[in-house]
Amino acid sequence: TYRFYRIAKKFRPSVLMGLMGITIAPVGKLLGIPSLVFSDTENAKLANFIAYHLCTTYITPNCFERKKWKKNLRYNGYHELTYLHPNYFIPNEKILQEFEIQKNEKFILIRFVSWGASHDIGHHGIIEKMKIKAIEEFSKYGKVLVSSEEKLPLKLDKYKIKGPQEKIHHLIKFATLLYGESATMASEAAILGTYAIFLDNEGRGYTNDQEKRFNLVFNFSETMEDQKKSINKGIEILMNNKAKTEALKKSMELLDKTIDVTKLIVRIVLLINKSILKKN
Incomplete structure (x- = not known):
């Protein structure tokens, strides 16, 4: 200061x-x-x-x-509209090649945070066993890419994102699902037309709003029961072949109403x- x-x-x-x-x-x-x-x-x-x-x-x-x-x-x-509103952000599908994603390839983006912020005190997030389970289950439906603030267990290292992190919003735009512990990225996904699952004991007003008004974000707590439910919700979305089309339509409504x-x-x-x- x-x-x-x-x-x-x-x-x-x-x-x-x-x-x-x-x-x-x-x-x-x-x-x-x-x-x-x-x-x-x-x-x-x-x-x-x-x-x-x-x-x-x-x-x-x-x-x-x-x-x-x-x-x-x-x-x-929402804050994220300052940089992701279509007046400022132009998604580029060609950038997916930099993340080793092929054209029309279905993929899922997972985000784990470090829980190091002052307002994260007392939180534990998704336990390692459930992180592995989520990745294994989602891998049945598409390529899984993991972005993590903490070092990933050796077993999960092969899923780590390979590509320029500063271009991750293009990745979010074309993903079928975003799953994890970041409220900001969940909101970004909603704005860009990608379903998001967010886990946090206290939640956020904006992700609650994006679930209530637009059904684009699905909020869960960090309890073991909710961690299981969140994975099942992810599977439900991934089994729906129209999920991406539906999410894009809902994001257009979001942009129209904000x-x-x-x-x-x-x-x-x-x-x-x-x-x-x-x-x-």
Whole structure:
């Protein structure tokens, strides 16, 4: 935070923006610079508390499952639309070759996280035995690719993604199913037209919303019973030959019923800048 303070003090930006806001909100308060904090993670309680009380505007999706506070601006959409809305992201099927996936090949993407964030304390995620079971079961229906923040057991190393990680959104777009522990990737999958299964004891307002409104994400807890249910749900999706077509249709509905979040951000920043110019 101190390093960022020194940079901001020297640069004197018109506005500070960031996710969670644990750094920008205090700096903005100290330097008298407007700060826009974006959050969608309800269980990041300490970060949310600090950021909200120190920022200028606290921006969350409508589906944020917390009481709406005075300076909380809400919008009809999801964070991931800022970079995956079709106005900005153009999927390229040719990139699949870089991940050793053949044209028209059915594949499943699995994501395991490290559970290292402050809001992940007390979580254990999917146990190793069930990770192996999920991969073995899903492999019966297509090629399985695993993206993992932690080192995979030797038995699963052959499933590790081989390809440029920065292009993974193209992979998500053309997958039949995304399964795992990442809320962000589950939301990305929903926006891109891929069914997602997400496991987390506390869940997220946005993945709950994407299940309730669009039936694109399926939420489960980390209990052993739910881990088994999540695998069965994955098998159910993979057995459905129309699954991808259905998911793409539902994602079109999602895009039709949400906003271009980037346009909203630009509008807010321009309004702030206009206000600053008037004062000067």
